[in-house]
Amino acid sequence: MPTWLLIAICVICWGVWAVVEKQATRHASPIMVQVIGAYVYSAVAPILFVFMKATNTPTQWNVPGVMWTSLACVLATLAGLSFTTAIQRAPVHTVIGFTSTYPVLTFALCALFLGEQVTWTKLAGIVAIVLGTVLLSW
Numbered sequence: 001m002p003t004w005l006l007i008a009i010c011v012i013c014w015g016v017w018a019v020v021e022k023q024a025t026r027h028a029s030p031i032m033v034q035v036i037g038a039y040v041y042s043a044v045a046p047i048l049f050v051f052m053k054a055t056n057t058p059t060q061w062n063v064p065g066v067m068w069t070s071l072a073c074v075l076a077t078l079a080g081l082s083f084t085t086a087i088q089r090a091p092v093h094t095v096i097g098f099t100s101t102y103p104v105l106t107f108a109l110c111a112l113f114l115g116e117q118v119t120w121t122k123l124a125g126i127v128a129i130v131l132g133t134v135l136l137s138w
Helices: 003-025 030-054 063-089 092-099 102-113 120-137
Strands: none
Touching: 003 030, 003 063, 003 092, 030 063, 063 092, 092 120, 102 120
16 A cells, blocks of 8 residues: 555544544543543454464564553553543644644654754744644634
8 A cells, every 4th residue: 555545544534533532522431432442442453463464464572562562552542531531621623733733742752862853844844833733723
C-alpha cells in the first residue's frame, strides 16, 4: 500500500474518530470509554497475530521493545482519557484545535533526544500550527 494512502487513511480515521469519541462520551463516562477501548484493542490483537503469520512478519519480543511500547500505551491511555474528558466538557473543534498542537512538543523532543534536524521550514510549520490553533479556537 502506498505511503500516501496510509497517511490518507490515518487522517480520515483520526478525523472521524474525534466525532465518534464525542458520541461515546454522551453515553458513557470517559473512563468507561477507555475501558471499552482496551477491550476492543485486546480483541483485535489475535487478528493482528494471524495477519503477522500470514505475511511472515517476524515477532520481536525483546525487553526494550516491550518497555517502550508499554510506555507509549500508558501515555496514549492518559492522552485518550484526558481528550475524552475534555470533549465531554467542551466543543470537539476547540479541543481538537488545542490537542493538535502536539507536533510542536514532538518536534522539540525529537530534536533534543533523537537528533532530528531543525530547519527554518520546520520552524515555519510550527508557527503555522500555532496560528491554526488560534484560528480554530475563535
